[in-house]
Amino acid sequence: MKVAEADILIVPGYGDSGDGHWQTRWEQRLSTARRVEQADWNNPVLEHWTARIVREVSVATRPVVFVAHSLGVATVLHALPNLxxxxxxxxxxxxxxxxxxxxxxxxxxxxxxxxxxxxxxxAITIASRNDPYCAFETAERLTQNWGSLLIDAGESGHINVDSGHGPWPEGTMVFAEFLSRLQPPKVH
Structure with a gap:
């Protein structure tokens, strides 16, 4: 699949992804990417956040590919039954x-x-061995349940601006390879 063939939904986590964050950079560079905007980034409510994702998927005109960071991952997973x-x-x-x-x-x-x-x-899940918000072993257990490929990012913190991941070229390469292998979903 190519970028032009997908609606790429950027799903930030708690507090949003600021100007220097890799998600913001990707949103600006990928022609079919758009951010799933939340009404209140600092006081997340599960039902409101998942409803926003459901709405964005419902208006998508192409197959959807999520790019979720941190709490955005949990939000996508909770929205799944309604997508x-x-x-x-x-x-x-x-x-x-x-x-x-x-x-x-x-x-x-x-x-x-x-x-x-x-x-x-x-799905691909990228996790760090020193993420202050999640032990690597927890990420391993989750991805095994989800059937997601786990990529070990080494000691990369929370993979955000604070941990030095503004542009994040390694992530860009992994995402490009992942996207190239995706097939449009089979609609029954």
């Missing part, structure tokens, strides 16, 4: 451990637990 067959794939980065109140900001555990069913589309 239909338009999703071709998901690129998940730095999923937080939303079940561990010691690791995530207050209130974000309301997004837990993660759905653990196998995903109905191909």
């Amino acid at each position: 239909g067959a338009k999703v071709a794939g998901a690129f998940f980065v730095a999923p937080p451990d939303i079940e561990d109140a010691r690791r995530v900001p207050e209130g974000l555990t309301a997004f837990g637990p993660y759905p653990l069913a196998r995903l109905p589309f191909p």
Whole structure:
């Protein structure tokens, strides 16, 4: 699949992805990418956030590919039962451990637990060994349940601007390869 053949939905996490964040850069560079905007980035409500994703998928005119970071990963997973067959794939980065109140900001555990069913589309999950919001072992367990390919990002923090991942060229290469292997979903 090529960029022009997909609606690429950028799904930031808690606090949004600022100007220097790799998600913002990708949104600006990929012609069919658009951000799933939330009404309140700093006070997330699961039902509101998932409803926004469902709405964006419903207006998509091409197969959907998610590019989700942090809490955006949990949001996409909780929205899945309401998305239909338009999703071709998901690129998940730095999923937080939303079940561990010691690791995530207050209130974000309301997004837990993660759905653990196998995903109905191909996915890649990139996780770091020193992400302050998720132990690598937790990311391994989650991706095994989802049937997602796990990519070990080494010691890369939360894979955001604070950890030095503004442009993130390695992520761009992995995403390009992932996208090139996707097939449009089969609509029944």
